[in-house]
Amino acid sequence: MKEFELIQNIFQASVMANTQERGDILLGIGDDCAQIQVPQGQSLVFSMDTLVEGRHFPFDADPVDIGYRAVATCVSDLAAMGAKPAFFTLGLTIPESDPQWLAGLAQGMAELAEPIGLALVGGDTTKGPLTITLQVHGYVESDMAVLRSGAKIGDDIYVTGLLGDAAAAVPIVTGELQVSSERFDYFYDRYWRPKPRVILGMALKRVVHSMMDISDGLAQDVQHILKASGVGANLDASSLPISSELMKWQPESAVTLALTGGDDYELCFTASKEQAAEIALITQTLSLSCTKVGEIVEEGFCIQGYNGDMSGWQHF
Amino acid sequence: MKEFELIQNIFQASVMANTQERGDILLGIGDDCAQIQVPQGQSLVFSMDTLVEGRHFPFDADPVDIGYRAVATCVSDLAAMGAKPAFFTLGLTIPESDPQWLAGLAQGMAELAEPIGLALVGGDTTKGPLTITLQVHGYVESDMAVLRSGAKIGDDIYVTGLLGDAAAAVPIVTGELQVSSERFDYFYDRYWRPKPRVILGMALKRVVHSMMDISDGLAQDVQHILKASGVGANLDASSLPISSELMKWQPESAVTLALTGGDDYELCFTASKEQAAEIALITQTLSLSCTKVGEIVEEGFCIQGYNGDMSGWQHF
Numbered sequence: 001m002k003e004f005e006l007i008q009n010i011f012q013a014s015v016m017a018n019t020q021e022r023g024d025i026l027l028g029i030g031d032d033c034a035q036i037q038v039p040q041g042q043s044l045v046f047s048m049d050t051l052v053e054g055r056h057f058p059f060d061a062d063p064v065d066i067g068y069r070a071v072a073t074c075v076s077d078l079a080a081m082g083a084k085p086a087f088f089t090l091g092l093t094i095p096e097s098d099p100q101w102l103a104g105l106a107q108g109m110a111e112l113a114e115p116i117g118l119a120l121v122g123g124d125t126t127k128g129p130l131t132i133t134l135q136v137h138g139y140v141e142s143d144m145a146v147l148r149s150g151a152k153i154g155d156d157i158y159v160t161g162l163l164g165d166a167a168a169a170v171p172i173v174t175g176e177l178q179v180s181s182e183r184f185d186y187f188y189d190r191y192w193r194p195k196p197r198v199i200l201g202m203a204l205k206r207v208v209h210s211m212m213d214i215s216d217g218l219a220q221d222v223q224h225i226l227k228a229s230g231v232g233a234n235l236d237a238s239s240l241p242i243s244s245e246l247m248k249w250q251p252e253s254a255v256t257l258a259l260t261g262g263d264d265y266e267l268c269f270t271a272s273k274e275q276a277a278e279i280a281l282i283t284q285t286l287s288l289s290c291t292k293v294g295e296i297v298e299e300g301f302c303i304q305g306y307n308g309d310m311s312g313w314q315h316f
Numbered sequence: 317m318k319e320f321e322l323i324q325n326i327f328q329a330s331v332m333a334n335t336q337e338r339g340d341i342l343l344g345i346g347d348d349c350a351q352i353q354v355p356q357g358q359s360l361v362f363s364m365d366t367l368v369e370g371r372h373f374p375f376d377a378d379p380v381d382i383g384y385r386a387v388a389t390c391v392s393d394l395a396a397m398g399a400k401p402a403f404f405t406l407g408l409t410i411p412e413s414d415p416q417w418l419a420g421l422a423q424g425m426a427e428l429a430e431p432i433g434l435a436l437v438g439g440d441t442t443k444g445p446l447t448i449t450l451q452v453h454g455y456v457e458s459d460m461a462v463l464r465s466g467a468k469i470g471d472d473i474y475v476t477g478l479l480g481d482a483a484a485a486v487p488i489v490t491g492e493l494q495v496s497s498e499r500f501d502y503f504y505d506r507y508w509r510p511k512p513r514v515i516l517g518m519a520l521k522r523v524v525h526s527m528m529d530i531s532d533g534l535a536q537d538v539q540h541i542l543k544a545s546g547v548g549a550n551l552d553a554s555s556l557p558i559s560s561e562l563m564k565w566q567p568e569s570a571v572t573l574a575l576t577g578g579d580d581y582e583l584c585f586t587a588s589k590e591q592a593a594e595i596a597l598i599t600q601t602l603s604l605s606c607t608k609v610g611e612i613v614e615e616g617f618c619i620q621g622y623n624g625d626m627s628g629w630q631h632f
Contacts, residue, residue, distance in 0.1 A: 026359060026458060026461070027361075027461065027463070030464075030544070031397070031463050031464050031465075031528075031544070032363060032393040032394075032396040032397055032464070032527075032528050032529060033361040033362055033363045033393050033394065033396070033397045033399065033454075033461075034361065034362055034363070035359050035360070035361045035397070035456075035458070035461050036359060036360045036361075036362075037359045037360075037458050038354045038359075038360060043342060043351050043352060043353045043354075044351070044352045044353075044354060044360065045343075045349035045350065045351045045352075046349055046350055046352075046405070046438070047348060047349045047350070047438065048405045048406075048407050048438055048439050048440050048449075048451065049407075049440050050407040050408075050409055050440045050441075050442045050449065051442075052409055052442050052443070052444035052445075053444075054444075055442065055443060055444055056442070077348040077349050078348075078349065080348040080349070081347070081348055081349045081351070083349065089362070089364045089451060090364075091364050091365075091366040091407065091449040091451075092366075093366055093368055093447055122362070122363065122364055123364050124364050124365050124366045124449070125366075126366045126367075126368050126371065126372070127368070127371060128368035128370075128371055128445065128447060129368075129444065129445040129447070131366075131409055131444060131445070131447050133364075133366065133407040133440070133449040135364065135405060135407075135451050138349075140351075142342060142351070142353050145342070145343070145349075145351050147343070147347050148346075148347050148348070149347075211348075212347075212348050213348060228346070228347070
């Protein structure tokens with residue numbers, strides 16, 4: 001497979017880095033390596049994600065959806081550090097070189113990457129079972145990256161957006177479940193079009209103590225913060241932000257989905273109570289919803305008002 | 317799959333970054349992102365490679381071999397830029413979590429990575445058909461990276477080491493061909509243990525005009541330099557560095573293998589004739605062989621003394 005020409009031609013028009021316009025990208029695709037000059041005063045942060053067909057997305061999914069969501073889920077990790085998205089690399093393993101499929105993938109990637117200034121600078125294309133590996137890179141001042149390990153006793157615990165919709169959408173996305181077209185449209189979008197909270201993450205980096213993105217479900221992900229910070233937490237199940245669509249459709253399992261369902265790609269962060277007004281101002285300015293769902297305590301992990309199953313979300 | 321613990325436990329002892337010892341690695345595995353402070357005055361270069369079982373290495377290959385070679389082929393791209401290896405990420409898709417297999421993979425990676433200071437800082441582990449994606453990163457002064465585009469008319473063309481052995485080894489490695497144990501040992505090693513010319517690449521960066529590593533075969537790879545530099549070349553088939561083992565085994569196809577066989581991971585570079593003594597000094601100091609194989613000319617591509625097939629090497 002002429003990997004270079006393949007990527008070059010299809011991705012050129014969409015997400016490929018224009019090195020002329022970018023002082024930080026000294027060299028994009030086409031040499032043995034890409035070359036980056038990290039801007040003065042900044043550190044580099046990056047995250048790698050691999051998506052396997054049939055495991056992280058259904059067989060025969062729309063390539064535009066796959067492309068958008070692959071970038072979104074990986075960029076969400078940058079948001080969780082408070083970093084500014086900069087560039088990405090793409091390791092693409094495909095069973096056959098289908099230009100239309102590749103154009104769809106590039107289009108979906110560009111849909112998210114272009115507006116946030118995330119440029120494709122390199123990668124590899126190979127033949128094999130459909131597997132997509134992305135590494136997204138961002139910049140943040142070296143002492144400003146928000147870690148999981150910074151939570152302090154007495155911090156409020158917040159989540160952005162709504163929880164549970166993406167997990168509820170899985171049987172719709174796989175085709176296992178038939179629903180009304182209105183319900184289909186809402187949940188299909190909630191699964192395939194997560195909105196990484198990039199600007200919010202950058203705005204919050206000076207205000208919060210710890211932050212991560214919710215990919216495996218709030219209950220499980222909060223515990224990563226607790227473990228890294230050496231603290232405990234009380235969550236309040238009655239305060240979880242759940243969409244009216246989910247509440248109407250699955251009133252009995254909505255809270256479980258919000259707690260243990262993954263794929264929301266919202267941010268979960270902790271901050272001292274003194275920052276409550278500042279956080280409200282930032283989220284209101286960005287027109288994003290943000291909900292206090294609990295508090296950091298000395299030890300233990302308790303979810304008040306919930307007695308359900310906590311086994312967490314399984315990939316389909 | 318508990319990706320974090322899996323990687324953490326198995327790779328900790330071998331290739332995982334020790335952030336205590338490394339001022340540039342602010343954050344390794346365990347948060348949403350890794351975080352790097354590129355040293356003052358340096359730029360970041362990186363290359364991503366994907367290896368698919370059955371395509372880039374045989375089914376049921378020794379994981380130690382796979383691990384070593386995966387790192388070697390990717391590090392070779394750093395060498396070709398004149399960069400110093402710094403850290404890498406690993407996207408690992410495996411059909412099942414086999415601790416012994418993973419330990420072998422980590423051991424093979426460490427065999428090369430540890431002595432050159434290449435530390436594992438992040439990645440992703442998923443379930444699926446065996447696919448390995450590596451991104452290796454290095455540092456080089458921003459104006460010192462050696463590109464493919466710098467070849468000048470009148471430059472001598474050099475290659476390091478010996479060419480053709482790895483391509484000749486493919487049928488031995490796949491088990492298609494039975495040979496004597498002495499021959500097996502030599503060629504098996506030549507395929508699985510390429511030696512990326514890291515120190516040489518760093519030493520040559522101030523001396524050469526253009527450089528790349530030979531992965532697809534000399535004839536094809538030289539043409540990448542020619543295209544990027546807008547020049548031509550005359551190669552001399554009689555001067556190609558070929559091992560006595562290959563000459564003795566396949567005297568009739570040795571030159572073809574040296575020209576069109578891939579997987580050698582030697583360096584090909586061009587430099588002005590005035591640098592010949594300096595280059596000889598550098599290569600002798602490092603005890604590496606280096607051979608002049610041709611000259612950069614105004615246009616065209618000619619291989620003197622060769623009338624064979626030029627169709628290039630096919631992955632098995």
